[in-house]
Each structure stands twice: as structure tokens, then as C-alpha cells.
Amino acid sequence: MTSSTDYTLGRYSRAFLTNEPSLVGNIIFIALFAVLIPLALGLGVKYRSSVFATTITTGLALEVVGYVGRFLLRDNPTGRTDFILFLVGTILGPAFICGAIFLVMPHIVTVYGDDFRSWRPVWYQLLLYALTAASIVLELAGGLVSTMQDTRVKADIGIHVLTTGLAIQLVSLAIFVGHAVLFAIAVRTRHHALDIKFAGIYNSGSFKTFLLAFSFATCLLVVRTAFRTVVIAEGYDSSIAQSETLLFILDGLMVLLATLILLAFFPGRILGQSWSQASSHRVSRALPERIQAPPYELPSAQSSPTYNRMGTKHPVVSYSPKKSNYTESLPQRNLVDHEALW
Template structure:
């Protein structure tokens, strides 16, 4: 039986085929292989460069993409599989949210390296604020996806789950916009040398110098000099600037994908975008795949080395 005939049969029996089509086995297996390679690459690079938060976020995010495409591959063999549908719906919907959490951490790292006297917030504040929004968006998307997928499989009403998922995706879009505005403002003040008055006197702390507070961690003078030198080297390398540009591009790709998913879910589970695989493959698979590979080829660790920041807004270098 040809794929086209299988597709027609599946569309006619849409009461039990939750996909409303037969997923392309070849394309989804190719996507699975690409994400498996990316998963191995990101995991290996995270270990090599000791990128804790960024590495963990992409380990989870890309791992969920792998699981999601396993679900789609299962669906290509049996489009009536409720398990396959739930796996691909839940995993592929909120996997990019974990990736965005890793990218938000990069913003804080950039602020530390280039100087947070140009930032309105202290470095870790970005992480707490935007990653907090992202985690909430993840919880909303995952719970909404589970509710909707379960209801759809039981022939029930998916409205509640759909609304929760849309709200989670919308929150992710909003948080990305906020990050974009914060990044643009930081870049403008950095280029025009306009430090914020309330942070200029704190900027030395981002390089690990001694602070007056007895509770603050104290770095010895040699370490402070080493850290300051490492920051200066990073700032003056072309690779660091290219890495930042690639991170921005990856953010834009995931942002566009999130808007697509909001519109898709807004149409409903039987909407044109939801039941046409080519839209999913071009607006989700392709965009997320390119973003993941960009951040693997231009992995932040190559340019930023083992620089880390703590919740005390203090920088340190993990020796590689």
C-alpha cells in the first residue's frame, strides 16, 4: 500500500487516527538521526567545556526532541497508536522551552564578560527572571499537552488542554520578546558607553574582585587577575562575537517556531496547520533542528571557555 493511499485511509478514519495523516517515515527517521547526533554532540561538548546550566538545558531539550521523533517514527508505522501521538505531542511541544532556558543563561554570561555596568539588572537576575518564566511555560505546555492528548485519545473535549498549551506557548513568546528587548538595550548601552548609575560601582564584582560583604565569596588576588585577563581575551576574539550572533539567530528561529505553534493550536486539533505534516516539518522540525545544530557547531564553550557565574553574580573559570 502506497503512502498516499495510507494517508487517504487515515484521513477518512480520523476518529481513531489522532495525527489526521500518516507521518512520513523517511523524513521523521532522518530528523530523528539528526537530533540523535545533535544530542550526542551537545552532551559531549557540555562535558568538555563544563557548561553546567546551558549543557543541562540542551541535554533535556534535545533529548526530548529525540523522544518526540521516536514517537513520530512509531506513528508512521501505526498512526492509530495513542502512545505515539502523546509522545510526539508532549515532547515536541515543550522541548524548545528548555533550549531557550539555556540561551537565557548565555545572556547573563555575556553581561558578566562584557561588563554588567551596562545592564539594568545583575547577571543572575536575568537567569532567575527569564528562566523562571520559561519553567512556568514548560509546566503549562506539558500539562496542557498531556490533558489534550489524553482527552483526544478518549474522544473527549480537548478545549481545556489546548487553552493551557496555547497559554504556555504564548508565555514563552512573551519571555523571548522581553529577552530581546533587554539584549538590545544592553547592546545599545555597551556600544554607546552609557553605564547605568546604579550598577557601575558593582561592576568590579563581575570579575571576581573582593567585595565588602562578609558573606560574599572572596577570591584571591591572583585568581582575580587571571579572571580579568580571561574576560579581556574573550571580548576581543572574533569567535565570541560569531557565537553571540549564532545564539541570536537560534533564538529567532525558536521564536518563529513558537509563534507558529501558538497559531497552530489556536486553529484547533483539526485545523489546517495541525493536520498538514509539511507545515510541521518546515516550521517546527526544520527551525528547531537548525537552531540546535547552530548552537552545536558554534558551541558557546569554544568561545567562552569554562566561564561560569554563580547566584551571587560572581564569575569563575572552570579549568578545561
């Protein structure tokens, strides 16, 4: 009977890599992910999207590290360090790219207007960003424990933690998709007005194409995360984990295509002013800036020779934004063209 101490990392590594890693396949992914790093940084500088570009770049760099680790496993299939590089790099890289797409949605909302928002911004940030941070921590911890422990019991604990992190990442993507769907329904069904400030964006063909591309990139990341969750849950020595073809197609290719789409339709370029002025636009839409002075000034009673403090009644001016004279003074705004905007 085999004892638990016999399940060393080396055996896990060999079980996971039953077939020798592809030389050409791994080099291609290393080269493609590496080439996109300076492109992402350049676009971030050009369009003042440093946070988005940095998040994308971090994910790309981790993908490069992951496939370098897998490439090194060709010569040393039982190497613990190389296996850690492969596992952690290819697990955490897409997590950062998922975090990058979460940064885009608030700016899309800004283009259409806060009237269509289904959630408060603070809840959106707390929930999705907290889930992303939790998934990254659990994935890193689970990946290290499952590979650095020499006993199967401890390694299995690490696998469970890693699977939990991937499941949280999948849940965050599902919540994000649900939020986007509710927002799309609101745009098509609610009869709110749009500020003409961003008319050049939401009426442009590039923006409509961007929405389709952005949705497709999100779906690719959902497929990748679901696949990798199943792979890790089945164990490193499972048949699905041993298939390099499935890994390349349902993991590497999905992440690569999603990143290419995000860079080809770079949000900072497509969304223009709404990307750099999201916070100021929310302030400009506030009601106090629309309020105008009363239509006339009260006469100065004290300057009148017939002034009587006890007998004079000051007229009361009723001011309500619901009155027609108020609404007519508002800036002209365009109504939503539901069929054309989404």
C-alpha cells in the same frame, strides 16, 4: 447531531494526521537529534558547562521521543500513546532549548561588565526562569489533558492550557530579546571601561561571530514558538496542523538549526574564563578591592615626649575615591570600542 462523546482521541488523531507521516522525514529528524546528544554531553564535560549541556541534551532527547512517536503513528494513526509522545516531545523539547539560551546571557554580560547591565541579575533569573518553568508545566499538563480526555469539551480545555503554555514561552523569548537589545544599546552608547581581563574574548573575531550566531539561533526559536502556538490554537484537526511540510520546516528544522548553532559556537568554548568564573569576576570588579591604604601613616602621638592630650589635635585624613590620587592608582582599563565590540 453528533454528541460530545463522539469526539474521541482516535478521531482527533486521525483529523490531525490526515496524511500519512513521512517515513524518510521522521527518520532524518530522529537520527539528527539523536546524534547531537552525545556531542552536547561531550562539549559540556570538556568546557565544564554541565548545566547548559544537560538542558540542551534534555531538549534533544525529547525531540527524539517526539519524532519517534510520530513515526509510530504511521502504523497506528489512532494510537493515543504514540500521539502523546509526538505532541509532548516536540512541544517540551524546544522549551528546554529556550531555557538553555537564557543561561548564556549573564555570561555575555560578564564579558562586557556589569556597568552595561539593564536589569539586576536576581530579576533576570526570577522572571525568565520562572516563566520557563511555568510554560513547561502548562505545556505538559495541556498536552496530556487534550489527548487523554475523550470528550471534546475537556480536550478543548487541554488545548487552551497548552496554548497558554506556548504563549508564555513566546513572551519569555520576547522579554529575553528585549533585554538583549537594551544591553546591546548600552554597550554602544555608554562610556564605561572594560576590564582588560577579558580583552582576549571581546576583541576576538570568534566572540563577535558567536554574538551573531547566538542572535540568529534565538530568532529561529522565536519563529518556531510562534508557529507552534498558532498550530495548537487552531486545533489538531486544522489545515495548518495537518501540513507535515510546515511542521518539518517551521518546527523541526528551526529547532535543529538553533541547536546546531549553539553547539557549533558552544558558549563554554567561546566565552572561556567568563563562563566558569562569572561569579568570581563580579566579585573582583567590586570597589573594595581597589581601595588602597592612605598615602601616609599618622605619627604616634603617645610616643612623643611633647605629647599633650588636651592640646594636640589629630590631623583628619579625608579619603575619597573621587580624588585624582585615587583614580590614578586604579588598574589601567580599556575604553569600549563601540563599533568593534558589538
